[in-house]
Amino acid sequence: MSVIVYEHPLSPYAQKIKIALDEKGVPYETRMPQAIGSGHPDNEFLKANPRGEVPALIDGEVAIFDSTIILEYIEDKWPEPFLLPRDPAQRARERMIEEVMDSTFEPINWGLGELRWFKRAEGERARVIEARAMAQAGGLYEWLARQLGEQEWFGGFRFGWADICVVPFLNGAVGNGIGPADDSPLRAWLARANERRSVQKAAKAAADSITGMQMVDQAVKSGLFKREYRDHRLEWMIRSGGLDVVLEGMKAGNIRFSNELS
Numbered sequence: 001m002s003v004i005v006y007e008h009p010l011s012p013y014a015q016k017i018k019i020a021l022d023e024k025g026v027p028y029e030t031r032m033p034q035a036i037g038s039g040h041p042d043n044e045f046l047k048a049n050p051r052g053e054v055p056a057l058i059d060g061e062v063a064i065f066d067s068t069i070i071l072e073y074i075e076d077k078w079p080e081p082f083l084l085p086r087d088p089a090q091r092a093r094e095r096m097i098e099e100v101m102d103s104t105f106e107p108i109n110w111g112l113g114e115l116r117w118f119k120r121a122e123g124e125r126a127r128v129i130e131a132r133a134m135a136q137a138g139g140l141y142e143w144l145a146r147q148l149g150e151q152e153w154f155g156g157f158r159f160g161w162a163d164i165c166v167v168p169f170l171n172g173a174v175g176n177g178i179g180p181a182d183d184s185p186l187r188a189w190l191a192r193a194n195e196r197r198s199v200q201k202a203a204k205a206a207a208d209s210i211t212g213m214q215m216v217d218q219a220v221k222s223g224l225f226k227r228e229y230r231d232h233r234l235e236w237m238i239r240s241g242g243l244d245v246v247l248e249g250m251k252a253g254n255i256r257f258s259n260e261l262s
């Protein structure tokens, strides 16, 4: 039986998993949980991930959630071709890049989505938050450029772990109009990464699914969607000038926090 990946094509966390599996040539099928985003996704999916977040991976009897832990499982179970080098310092460095992308870069794209797709703020209020997002992305590009240095890939001479963990977020940023400067080494790295079949496949699925995003603000307003303001996303919104967005969402009942496990 092939591996199952619960996902949404626009989820950068899920893209990490699909790219890694494709790089390793592991066959998998994708499933989009029913009613993902409503706060009440289907029970079958909740069995795989009680947090109700994509990605989740099913490999026979094994069910795993959280993209970092799934990536580690993939590397352990299908070691060839390896994504992480052997050197402990290099491994730590690539994992730090993953952590920064997952928790510091991700909320920038997510926050812009809350404004632009879900229309949480408009006019001047939105402009203030967008300006913060742009400045934060600029700072992170400087940090990433230092990590890349003169290398072809973040891990050196071959496409690997950190590249997989950066590319979905930078493609998302380009889509949001806040990508790295066209003439920067980081942009050149992104172009190289986007030549890989694994990355193209995930990026195409994301682009194709954007058409389904029209009118999602209506789905939020009608109570069909209850967006998850968790961890760093919640902090980001407050830190970046969107405290009102959080309070209004709580009042309207169209945001939620993380699931409590039992």
Ligand SMILES: N[C@@H](CCC(=O)N[C@@H](CS)C(=O)NCC(=O)O)C(=O)O
Pocket: 010, 011, 012, 013, 036, 037, 038, 039, 052, 053, 054, 055, 065, 066, 067, 068, 102, 226, 227, 228
């Ligand atoms: N730490 C988790 C985060 C996963 C996550 O936040 N996934 C989002 C999509 S990008 C999700 O499924 N949210 C559930 C919802 O919006 O209802 C991971 O790395 O896998």
